[in-house]
Amino acid sequence: MSKGKRNYSSFGIWVKIKLMEQDMEQRELAEKLGVSESYLSDILTGRTKGLKYTDTIISILSKKEIEYKEVI
Numbered sequence: 001m002s003k004g005k006r007n008y009s010s011f012g013i014w015v016k017i018k019l020m021e022q023d024m025e026q027r028e029l030a031e032k033l034g035v036s037e038s039y040l041s042d043i044l045t046g047r048t049k050g051l052k053y054t055d056t057i058i059s060i061l062s063k064k065e066i067e068y069k070e071v072i
Contacts, residue, residue: 011054012044018061032060 008016019026030040033053043050043057 006041006045008044009046012046015044015057015061022061024061029057029060033057 015029016026018024019029026040026044027037030037033040033056035053039048039050042048043053
């Protein structure tokens with residue numbers, strides 16, 4: 001049984017790019033946030049908004065918080 005293709009939100013795509021640039025796994029980011037990997041996946045695909053974690057994710061993955069906000 002193979003995993004289905006995930007459709008990431010624009011925020012999720014940005015996060016995945018940043019994770020690759022920093023050689024960090026999604027699991028590591030979830031641990032830093034104190035959430036499960038599946039909950040983080042739900043945030044990245046837009047199944048849940050996860051607004052409580054957005055700024056923290058941006059802070060962890062970006063030296064400049066404005067970097068993502070310029071993309072929106």
